[in-house]
Amino acid sequence: MGVIKSEFKNAVKANVGNTWEVLYTAPAGETSFFLGLSAACVTTDGVQVSVRMYDASASEYVFIVKDAPVMVGSAAVIFSDLKLTLEEGDSVEVQCVTPGHVVDVVGSVSENVNLDT
Secondary structure, eight states: OOEEEEEEEEEEEEEEOSSOEEEEEOOTTOOEEEEEEEEEEOSSSOEEEEEEEEETTTTEEEEEEEEEEEOTTOEEEEESSOOEEEOTTOEEEEEEOSTTOOEEEEEEEEEEEEEEO
């Protein structure tokens, strides 16, 4: 019977503004699982946040969530039940959609995933 081996890491990005920022990119020759993501409102007004995935093998972006609301003084769990499989070059990107505002973002990643048999 095989055993899954991996390293758990956090992917963090502070002060994400109105441009797309890469939160995490799967390393060369490896597969990673992106396990969850939350965004915290760090400004005095509520904001909206979008998260997308870039699939390098398809050269295509897809939204995970678009314009999700994050209230003042709180954080939004963007996803926790969805597990993204990221292959070499795939990435997760974030954006605070609300102009002039920022969010702090943290994601959980299982990296160097392999199955020993």
